[in-house]
Amino acid sequence: MDTTIPEILTPETTIMNTTARNRQGMYRVVMDQFEHAADIMGLDPGVRKILSRTNSEIVVHFPVKLDDGSIEVFTGYRVQHNNALGPYKGGLRYHQTVDLDSARALAIWMTWKTALAGLPYGGGKGGVEINPKLYSPGELERITRRFTYALGDNIGPDLDIPAPDVNTNPQIMAWIADTYSSTKSPATRFTNLHVVTGKPLGAGGLEGRDRATGFGVVATLKAWSKRTGKPLSGMRYIVQGFGNVGYWTSHFLAEEGALLIAVQDASATIYHANGIDPEDLNRHVEGNNRSIAGYDKAGTLTPEEFFGLPCDIVVPAALGNQITASNAGNIKAQVVAEGANGPTDTEGEAILRKNGVDIIPDILCNSGGVIGSYYEWLQNKRSESWKIEEVLEMIHDKVDSAFNKVVVTAEEFQVNWRDAAYIVALRRLEKTYKERGIFP
Numbered sequence: 001m002d003t004t005i006p007e008i009l010t011p012e013t014t015i016m017n018t019t020a021r022n023r024q025g026m027y028r029v030v031m032d033q034f035e036h037a038a039d040i041m042g043l044d045p046g047v048r049k050i051l052s053r054t055n056s057e058i059v060v061h062f063p064v065k066l067d068d069g070s071i072e073v074f075t076g077y078r079v080q081h082n083n084a085l086g087p088y089k090g091g092l093r094y095h096q097t098v099d100l101d102s103a104r105a106l107a108i109w110m111t112w113k114t115a116l117a118g119l120p121y122g123g124g125k126g127g128v129e130i131n132p133k134l135y136s137p138g139e140l141e142r143i144t145r146r147f148t149y150a151l152g153d154n155i156g157p158d159l160d161i162p163a164p165d166v167n168t169n170p171q172i173m174a175w176i177a178d179t180y181s182s183t184k185s186p187a188t189r190f191t192n193l194h195v196v197t198g199k200p201l202g203a204g205g206l207e208g209r210d211r212a213t214g215f216g217v218v219a220t221l222k223a224w225s226k227r228t229g230k231p232l233s234g235m236r237y238i239v240q241g242f243g244n245v246g247y248w249t250s251h252f253l254a255e256e257g258a259l260l261i262a263v264q265d266a267s268a269t270i271y272h273a274n275g276i277d278p279e280d281l282n283r284h285v286e287g288n289n290r291s292i293a294g295y296d297k298a299g300t301l302t303p304e305e306f307f308g309l310p311c312d313i314v315v316p317a318a319l320g321n322q323i324t325a326s327n328a329g330n331i332k333a334q335v336v337a338e339g340a341n342g343p344t345d346t347e348g349e350a351i352l353r354k355n356g357v358d359i360i361p362d363i364l365c366n367s368g369g370v371i372g373s374y375y376e377w378l379q380n381k382r383s384e385s386w387k388i389e390e391v392l393e394m395i396h397d398k399v400d401s402a403f404n405k406v407v408v409t410a411e412e413f414q415v416n417w418r419d420a421a422y423i424v425a426l427r428r429l430e431k432t433y434k435e436r437g438i439f440p
């Protein structure tokens, strides 16, 4: 009997191979970073060719009935960059800026991030081109379920495992897991729970996954503080984006005795020289359609004033390409901790470095999230459940270990931490390809 399972593509699915394309936006930034690091370390030319392309790029157009009875057709993406180290892993974003280039860039960053963290994963990313604020909860559920159905068997617990990203949350992950499992035979329903991570606790989620990314950001800041001998206590910090990553980073930084003085999100920029209480602001956000606008215990600023505020730590925790040639020169902080993916573009980075601002690179700084996801996946695979203290300790160990590898590699090659983080990741991938060879 032939036991091989053919790849099933739903009629709504198309797969395209990557060809040479114009580079723009975040895709240009990630490729600039990759090529620079590959040059420094002398990456094997064949491996370099492989990693320069994505394995597959899935675009789906799917219809959904809206509350008023009309039908809308949405476009969703899933880019699978590389799976040399394990199943593709990475978030799904619901945002009007989601397109093939951004999904491609974010998928590539995931390959580096999982390789650097020592996880058995490759890199993928995707999402739906949509402003979710325009849709009711019922519509979002139908959009999510139909998107999952359209992706079909292009995702799977041992193939490609999505997770939350901008504007997606545990509820959306639960709908994905339920839809995916419901299309499988009843006998395998519970062997598919780990098709997605970042689920709510009642749907197979992990204690602590909600805070994993922010916890990891602060773990890297603590490691930076230890290395530089600059205590976090008393430092002033500003945070762009007050969603999952921005809030939890603020929460854990406040625990270290640092003072949150400004926050910017899609709705407003707020500032208070004596500090903003992250917990109080979070309560406001939860009751205010997830935005900081209207928070009356701080003043407001123009968006342009944000990055130039006098402070010690800048945490970009929103979208990509936020620190650019137009504002990097204003940054007075000692360190930029990249909670977001790709927040600093190539030109912005050059200015920060010239001005002596330290950068904790995204693929290290925000890796606590995918590390948390790894433990959720393992927990589901083993039908276990772990306590939050154990989970946070395991995340801390992995983030610390990646940080140490980056520091050692930076010294070995006499390069900055971004280049060093890439070199650690690329060395692991290169070794795997060299040992395994290329089929056939």
Ligand code: NAD
Binding pocket: 164, 165, 166, 167, 168, 213, 240, 241, 242, 243, 244, 245, 246, 264, 265, 266, 267, 291, 317, 318, 319, 320, 339, 340, 341, 366, 367, 369, 370
């Ligand atoms: P989220 O949806 O919970 O929050 C996003 C925040 O960004 C919101 O406060 C939103 O208002 C703000 N924002 C959107 N557009 C903005 C703009 N133009 N200017 C200023 N603020 C803006 O998303 P999240 O999960 O916190 O993700 C934030 C970033 O962190 C993304 O880059 C994501 O890829 C990255 N990240 C997330 C995780 C995770 O576990 N969620 C893990 C690693 C990295």
